[in-house]
Amino acid sequence: DVILAIETSCDETSAAVIRGGKTIMSNVVSSQIDIHERFGGVVPELASRKHVESITLIIEQALEEAEVELKDISAIAVTQGPGLVGALLVGIVAAKSLAMALDIPLIGTHHIAGHIYANELVHDMAYPCMALVVSGGHTELVLLASEGEFRVVGRTRDDAVGEAYDKVARALRLPYPGGPHIDRLAHEAEEAIELPRAWLESESYDFSFSGLKSAVLAVINQTRMKGLELNEAALARGFQESVTEVLVTKAMRAAREYGAKQLLLCGGVAANRGLRSALAARCEAEGLPLLVPPNSLCTDNAAMIGAAAFLKLKREQLTGLDMKADPGFSLESWSVGG
Ligand code: ATP
Ligand code: MG
Ligand code: FE
Numbered sequence: 334d335v336i337l338a339i340e341t342s343c344d345e346t347s348a349a350v351i352r353g354g355k356t357i358m359s360n361v362v363s364s365q366i367d368i369h370e371r372f373g374g375v376v377p378e379l380a381s382r383k384h385v386e387s388i389t390l391i392i393e394q395a396l397e398e399a400e401v402e403l404k405d406i407s408a409i410a411v412t413q414g415p416g417l418v419g420a421l422l423v424g425i426v427a428a429k430s431l432a433m434a435l436d437i438p439l440i441g442t443h444h445i446a447g448h449i450y451a452n453e454l455v456h457d458m459a460y461p462c463m464a465l466v467v468s469g470g471h472t473e474l475v476l477l478a479s480e481g482e483f484r485v486v487g488r489t490r491d492d493a494v495g496e497a498y499d500k501v502a503r504a505l506r507l508p509y510p511g512g513p514h515i516d517r518l519a520h521e522a523e524e525a526i527e528l529p530r531a532w533l534e535s536e537s538y539d540f541s542f543s544g545l546k547s548a549v550l551a552v553i554n555q556t557r558m559k560g561l562e563l564n565e566a567a568l569a570r571g572f573q574e575s576v577t578e579v580l581v582t583k584a585m586r587a588a589r590e591y592g593a594k595q596l597l598l599c600g601g602v603a604a605n606r607g608l609r610s611a612l613a614a615r616c617e618a619e620g621l622p623l624l625v626p627p628n629s630l631c632t633d634n635a636a637m638i639g640a641a642a643f644l645k646l647k648r649e650q651l652t653g654l655d656m657k658a659d660p661g662f663s664l665e666s667w668s669v670g671g
Contacts, residue, residue, distance in 0.1 A: 403435060411425055490533075538587050
């Protein structure tokens with residue numbers, strides 16, 4: 334099977350060609366960061382307009398790089414949600430037109446299932462496994478009891494990790510997206526400013542990052558008000574250590590409780606060096622295999638959408654041409670079992 338996958342849920346226009354659900358023949362990603370940077374975040378109207386401008390070209394480029402023609406494509410996959418509705422629609426309209434014109438199956442795909450199944454493009458997943466999803470809009474612990482069966486056992490009650498990173502970066506007047514800048518600062522730091530950890534109820538796998546974010550903002554404001562010099566690197570390191578300790582501890586506990594054979598780290602924040610190394614060390618110590626995709630497959634891309642769509646294609650669970658964008662799409666409802 335050769336899947337043409339399309340992803341336009343946020344600020345990356347991407348198209349990919351995937352063979353057999355595992356082999357990346359091409360994965361073209363066009364980022365809009367330069368457009369949204371000066372606004373300090375994604376502007377939905379601008380995102381949709383840019384997707385419209387780019388989508389045809391990106392699809393053509395993906396076919397060209399894969400050295401295939403439209404007649405070689407056996408199914409079209411597209412992100413159905415969650416995401417910005419206007420952005421999702423651009424990919425969905427393109428996908429529907431292609432599926433209709435070529436008379437081939439269409440598969441509406443869940444964006445977070447994509448982030449999780451990015452792992453299948455570079456590793457062999459084994460079940461049951463536990464996925465720690467850390468991205469711009471999500472922070473979740475997802476149990477996969479078997480292939481394509483998603484159960485969310487923990488989620489953030491307020492900010493997503495990536496969102497917290499971006500807000501802290503903004504307060505430090507760093508460019509958008511701020512995650513990589515905080516990561517770099519944290520590594521340069523010689524010391525850390527001690528910040529609180531939000532554990533919530535002792536048995537809970539949920540997360541909360543808004544209190545930590547407020548604590549960071551309080552340090553920044555107090556230092557500035559007193560006219561003192563802020564040790565930004567130490568603050569970045571304190572923030573990163575707090576986030577990492579909570580994520581790693583809860584992920585390890587969840588993996589153990591549910592008998593996971595592997596721990597998967599995915600989503601844009603999986604690129605974070607502090608998180609990667611802390612998780613790698615704990616997994617090594619406890620003999621739990623850790624799967625992390627390369628950075629290019631952690632941030633938004635269409636290859637991961639093709640990998641997830643393959644779960645449905647091989648079970649002939651197809652989507653009708655009347656499919657609609659679903660900005661609040663539930664991951665569990667996208668499970669292969671129903
Ligand atoms: P979602 O997948 O939840 O819809 P999204 O697609 O916008 O959200 P991603 O593209 O997966 O999110 O990830 C983007 C986020 O990752 C941004 O918040 C960015 O700051 C963060 N990020 C990227 N690299 C790093 C890093 N090295 N350290 C921390 N955060 C990072
Ligand atoms: Mg993005
Ligand atoms: Fe994403």
